[in-house]
Amino acid sequence: MAISKKGLRKIVVANREFYWKFNENIFVISDEAKNGLLVVDFGWYDVWLYINDKENRPPDFEPKSVTPKFVSESITYALTQGWDDRKMEIEFRNGVYKKK
Numbered sequence: 001m002a003i004s005k006k007g008l009r010k011i012v013v014a015n016r017e018f019y020w021k022f023n024e025n026i027f028v029i030s031d032e033a034k035n036g037l038l039v040v041d042f043g044w045y046d047v048w049l050y051i052n053d054k055e056n057r058p059p060d061f062e063p064k065s066v067t068p069k070f071v072s073e074s075i076t077y078a079l080t081q082g083w084d085d086r087k088m089e090i091e092f093r094n095g096v097y098k099k100k
Contacts, residue, residue, distance in 0.1 A: 005019055007021055008020060008021050008029075009021065009068075011068055011071055011072060011075070013072050013075045013076060013079070014076070014079060016030065016031070016032060017030075017031035017032075018030055018031060018075055019031065020071050022066045024044060024045070024046075025039050025040060025041050025042075025044075026038075026039070026040035026042065026066060026071060026074065027039055027040075028040070028071065028074070028075055028078075030084075030085070033084055033085035035085050035086060035087070036083065036084060036085045036086065036087075037086075037087045037088075038074070038075065038078050038083055038087075038088050038089075038090070039087070039088070039089045039090070040071075040074045040090055040091075040092060041089065041090070041091045041092070041100070042064050042066075042070075042091075042092040042093075043058070043059075043064075043091075043092070043093055044064075045057075045058050064092065074090065074092065074097070077090065077097045078090055081099055
């Protein structure tokens with residue numbers, strides 16, 4: 001089954017093609033492994049959702065710009081942690097990656 005690439009951006013890391021998009025988290029799929037999904041949680045949330053609910057608001061974070069360089073670094077980290085043909089979720093907080 002083909003995956004629609006509409007709305008995805010192409011990036012090449014370690015001579016492999018990946019496609020990614022940003023929607024609260026960063027979602028990356030491998031062009032080779034169709035079941036390989038990487039989800040990068042870098043702490044972003046919509047502050048307006050918690051304007052009247054400060055008790056449940058997620059912890060503050062240092063904003064990170066979602067750039068191709070950041071996506072490439074995230075993919076490289078995931079590959080070193082064994083991400084290949086399955087789903088992997090990683091977290092980026094205060095300059096440090098961690099597997100979820």
